Amino acid sequence: MNTRDKFSELSGVQRRHFLQATAGGLSLAVGLGGEVWAQGVVKKYGADSMPGGTVDNPLVFVSIAPDGLVTILAHRAEMGTGVRTSLPMVVADEMEARWDRVKVVQADSDEARFGNQNVDGSRSVRHFFVPMRRVGAAARQMLEAAAAARWGVPVGQVRAMQHEVLHTPSGRRLGYGELAAEAAKQPVPKGEALKLKSPKDFRYIGKGQVRVVDLQDIGRGKALYGIDARQPDMVFAVVARAPVVGAKVRTVTGREKALAVPGVLKLVDIPAYSGAPVFQPLGGVAVVARNTWAAMQGRAALQIEWDDGPNGSYDSVQYRKTLEAAARAPGKMLRNDGDALDAWKGAPEGRRVQAEYYIPHLAHASMEPPSATARVSADKAEIWTSVQNPHAARDGAAKALGLKLEQVTLHNLLLGGAFGRKSKPDYVTEAVLVAKTMEGRPVKLTWTREDDIHADYLHTVSVEHLEAVLGADGMPQSWLHRTVAPTISSLFQQGAMGEGPSEVGMTAINVPFVIPNVRIETGDVPAHTRIGWFRSVFNIPHAFAVQCFVAELAKAAGRDHKEYLLALIGPPRKINPTTLGDSWNYTESPERYPIDTGRMRDVVEAAARGARWGRKLPKGHGLGLAFAYSFMSYTATVVEVAVNDKGEVHVVAVDMALDCGPQVNPERIRAQMQGGAIMGLSLALMSEITFEKGRVQQGNFNDYVVMRHYEAPRTIRTHLVNDNIDVPPGGVGEPPVPPVAPALANAIFAATGKRMRDLPIRQVV
Amino acid sequence: MVRFTLNQQTQDVQSAPETPLLWVLRDELGLTGTKFGCGMALCGACTVYLDGEAVRACTTPLSAVSGKAVTTVEALENDRVGRAVQQAWVETSVAQCGYCQAGQIMSAVALLKATPKPTDEQIDEGMSGNICRCGTYVRIREAVKLASGRLAGGARS
Numbered sequence: 001m002n003t004r005d006k007f008s009e010l011s012g013v014q015r016r017h018f019l020q021a022t023a024g025g026l027s028l029a030v031g032l033g034g035e036v037w038a039q040g041v042v043k044k045y046g047a048d049s050m051p052g053g054t055v056d057n058p059l060v061f062v063s064i065a066p067d068g069l070v071t072i073l074a075h076r077a078e079m080g081t082g083v084r085t086s087l088p089m090v091v092a093d094e095m096e097a098r099w100d101r102v103k104v105v106q107a108d109s110d111e112a113r114f115g116n117q118n119v120d121g122s123r124s125v126r127h128f129f130v131p132m133r134r135v136g137a138a139a140r141q142m143l144e145a146a147a148a149a150r151w152g153v154p155v156g157q158v159r160a161m162q163h164e165v166l167h168t169p170s171g172r173r174l175g176y177g178e179l180a181a182e183a184a185k186q187p188v189p190k191g192e193a194l195k196l197k198s199p200k201d202f203r204y205i206g207k208g209q210v211r212v213v214d215l216q217d218i219g220r221g222k223a224l225y226g227i228d229a230r231q232p233d234m235v236f237a238v239v240a241r242a243p244v245v246g247a248k249v250r251t252v253t254g255r256e257k258a259l260a261v262p263g264v265l266k267l268v269d270i271p272a273y274s275g276a277p278v279f280q281p282l283g284g285v286a287v288v289a290r291n292t293w294a295a296m297q298g299r300a301a302l303q304i305e306w307d308d309g310p311n312g313s314y315d316s317v318q319y320r321k322t323l324e325a326a327a328r329a330p331g332k333m334l335r336n337d338g339d340a341l342d343a344w345k346g347a348p349e350g351r352r353v354q355a356e357y358y359i360p361h362l363a364h365a366s367m368e369p370p371s372a373t374a375r376v377s378a379d380k381a382e383i384w385t386s387v388q389n390p391h392a393a394r395d396g397a398a399k400a401l402g403l404k405l406e407q408v409t410l411h412n413l414l415l416g417g418a419f420g421r422k423s424k425p426d427y428v429t430e431a432v433l434v435a436k437t438m439e440g441r442p443v444k445l446t447w448t449r450e451d452d453i454h455a456d457y458l459h460t461v462s463v464e465h466l467e468a469v470l471g472a473d474g475m476p477q478s479w480l481h482r483t484v485a486p487t488i489s490s491l492f493q494q495g496a497m498g499e500g501p502s503e504v505g506m507t508a509i510n511v512p513f514v515i516p517n518v519r520i521e522t523g524d525v526p527a528h529t530r531i532g533w534f535r536s537v538f539n540i541p542h543a544f545a546v547q548c549f550v551a552e553l554a555k556a557a558g559r560d561h562k563e564y565l566l567a568l569i570g571p572p573r574k575i576n577p578t579t580l581g582d583s584w585n586y587t588e589s590p591e592r593y594p595i596d597t598g599r600m601r602d603v604v605e606a607a608a609r610g611a612r613w614g615r616k617l618p619k620g621h622g623l624g625l626a627f628a629y630s631f632m633s634y635t636a637t638v639v640e641v642a643v644n645d646k647g648e649v650h651v652v653a654v655d656m657a658l659d660c661g662p663q664v665n666p667e668r669i670r671a672q673m674q675g676g677a678i679m680g681l682s683l684a685l686m687s688e689i690t691f692e693k694g695r696v697q698q699g700n701f702n703d704y705v706v707m708r709h710y711e712a713p714r715t716i717r718t719h720l721v722n723d724n725i726d727v728p729p730g731g732v733g734e735p736p737v738p739p740v741a742p743a744l745a746n747a748i749f750a751a752t753g754k755r756m757r758d759l760p761i762r763q764v765v
Numbered sequence: 766m767v768r769f770t771l772n773q774q775t776q777d778v779q780s781a782p783e784t785p786l787l788w789v790l791r792d793e794l795g796l797t798g799t800k801f802g803c804g805m806a807l808c809g810a811c812t813v814y815l816d817g818e819a820v821r822a823c824t825t826p827l828s829a830v831s832g833k834a835v836t837t838v839e840a841l842e843n844d845r846v847g848r849a850v851q852q853a854w855v856e857t858s859v860a861q862c863g864y865c866q867a868g869q870i871m872s873a874v875a876l877l878k879a880t881p882k883p884t885d886e887q888i889d890e891g892m893s894g895n896i897c898r899c900g901t902y903v904r905i906r907e908a909v910k911l912a913s914g915r916l917a918g919g920a921r922s
Contacts, residue, residue: 221798678900
């Protein structure tokens with residue numbers, strides 16, 4: 001199939017009728033985790049709390065052609081986790097479709113029709129495993145009902161199996177293609193009538209034998225990412241964008257010079273945003289040209305003087321002092337069990353331990369920079385792009401153009417990495433604003449790597465201050481964690497300060513340790529840039545601090561780190577997170593998703609076993625351990641490092657254990673664990689974004705350093721723990737990241753006796 | 766006008782001679798398999814062959830390909846080593862997001878043509894110009910070794 005065909009398919013296929021019936025708009029709220037409050041108000045959790053909720057109507061997701069080809073819509077975008085394969089695979093398994101007769105088609109943006117489409121927060125399998133099982137099971141039962149009706153036999157005598165329905169007593173068979181039209185007219189089974197498969201009958205779920213659907217195309221350069229969109233008569237654009245968040249254009253010179261660059265067609269002013277940044281463009285001047293290179297040359301000819309505004313003095317060296325000052329002064333108390341302050345005051349010097357950790361800003365730097373293609377006319381817009389949150393992108397485009405949501409179509413292509421960056425569709429709004437001036441001519445707007453790093457929604461920057469008092473047995477009697485970082489809320493509310501529930505809920509407030517006095521505080525510091533979600537978000541600084549500090553306490557107590565950590569976690573038990581002051585719990589029900597310390601212990605044991613914890617190591621080697629609980633999944637990591645005489649750190653091996661509940665596609669889970677290990681090592685060892693005069697100081701992979709092949713460990717052992725379909729699913733994309741950096745720092749300490757409290761470690765200690 | 770051979774066909778291009786080959790391929794000729802990642806020859810996503818040598822298209826001006834032969838990932842399956850590497854990449858399920866993988870595969874093919882049985886150190890050397898942000902390095906190494914073994918065995922894939 002050539003590129004043109006693929007694009008016409010993108011626009012055309014969804015107008016076909018699924019199962020050849022009209023979609024009745026049946027949208028069953030999946031009855032998971034709703035809790036009736038005393039006032040009769042139902043507090044919504046999980047998928048039900050997300051815009052669009054879930055849809056489990058087979059008529060929306062499945063169509064069967066007369067030749068039996070089953071088309072399944074993937075309504076969640078693919079950014080590398082494999083979900084574009086995994087969720088359709090769940091449907092296919094439940095409906096007894098043969099995977100080699102299944103075609104996956106990406107759904108356009110339409111949350112009213114498909115349910116929530118925001119691939120952020122490690123939620124795709126967590127929220128859609130069960131709804132997609134229902135889709136497949138309902139389709140299977142409708143096919144069975146159609147066959148029974150055709151044969152005039154009781155439905156109990158027929159059974160769907162591998163793309164056919166079998167009449168068991170007679171051995172007669174009908175293929176899915178022959179039944180499709182009649183099946184679509186059958187009522188959609190729901191409630192008690194809907195029969196999910198017994199897990200022992202799964203053919204694909206949990207087996208890890210299904211390869212991702214795009215694999216062949218990727219290797220041949222034929223897979224289409226947002227940046228690959230092509231439309232007839234298309235022109236190309238880049239933007240000279242505000243270099244400081246909140247800066248406004250004062251003067252522009254060189255417009256004529258820019259327009260004189262061969263190939264440059266037009267300059268389009270993009271206004272600076274007002275109010276909170278949200279997902280609005282930063283503003284600047286777009287250059288439209290016959291190709292991207294010409295647009296870049298036109299941009300280079302422009303000289304823009306900026307009014308930097310209040311963020312123009314943002315400076316990372318100074319800001320660290322601001323963070324440290326806040327981290328050393330009393331903060332806003334968020335959790336207070338017992339009296340940690342009193343315990344500290346009363347403790348002898350020798351029993352006190354304190355430490356402070358620094359974790360810098362990080363850029364996502366997905367290999368595909370942001371890009372969007374748009375065609376805009378007076379009453380409609382069509383967009384081709386790669387976004388994590390297609391609804392937000394479409395909504396932002398509609399508002400910017402003064403159109404209704406229904407007047408904007410958004411085709412979501414493959415995402416060439418995202419890691420949280422592509423949840424913020426400022427680049428899509430830029431593209432439609434430029435396309436609006438082009439009289440219906442499509443415009444592809446591309447960010448260069450420098451644009452991407454200069455104008456990212458960065459991972460926060462943080463100082464974590466911890467204090468503990470050890471008892472006579474070496475175990476902590478008190479624990480104080482004061483976490484200070486600019487908050488993501490500042491993106492949505494100007495001037496917001498202090499970490500909110502969703503931030504401290506990531507490994508700060510919800511530490512489940514057996515300690516009588518626990519105090520968690522946050523400090524107020526202003527944000528001077530756009531703070532966004534980065535894969536595993538606030539778990540990065542919090543887990544780094546907490547898991548390094550536990551190792552420091554074990555050292556102070558003269559105990560083995562692993563035994564000490566297990567003692568802190570305590571015996572297997574289920575903790576309601578609200579009892580730890582965590583009101584957020586990743587939006588999940590605290591009853592349905594308690595913190596299970598047994599599962600925590602299991603991953604620690606599995607990682608330690610994998611790495612043969614306690615073995616005698618060669619000179620200069622060290623093993624370091626850490627665990628994290630994030631996105632309803634349990635992870636532990638052991639890193640083995642070798643540090644040579646020059647202090648150069650070499651990562652020898654990583655063992656990672658994960659318990660994510662049911663394992664839908666174990667092979668892809670292992671891939672996420674391997675990738676999470678690399679991303680965790682990368683941020684621990686080398687990556688840092690700094691500011692001077694309000695401007696990001698890095699611009700490309702020469703100064704924003706990420707891990708390369710020769711620096712990566714040759715061995716990453718993955719250990720999947722407790723495959724359990726009876727617990728609700730946990731996330732997979734993000735949980736592998738948080739334990740890696742602290743495990744590495746703990747390994748360096750084990751190898752050298754040097755304690756790394758600042759990231760990045762920079763490879764030489 | 767610049768004339769060169771692109772995937773074994775003669776190609777005439779009107780773009781300015783200083784235009785990097787990357788943008789000629791992607792924007793003018795519609796060959797989007799060659800990816801933009803950095804624009805500074807730092808990430809390898811745009812790797813193509815120029816008269817058989819692996820080069821970064823983002824820093825290769827159009828003028829430099831005049832009269833020469835350019836091969837992109839779209840034509841890789843015409844090559845025995847290319848097919849073996851593509852197949853190994855599939856069997857190892859290397860890709861996550863997959864964006865960098867066309868460039869990784871182009872570099873791996875170049876490596877195996879120069880060094881049919883690479884050591885781990887030679888794999889490091891041959892592949893370290895290509896960044897993968899998803900972190901697929903362990904599987905890339907595995908796939909290179911798989912392809913190397915297959916090719917040494919004389920198997921045609």
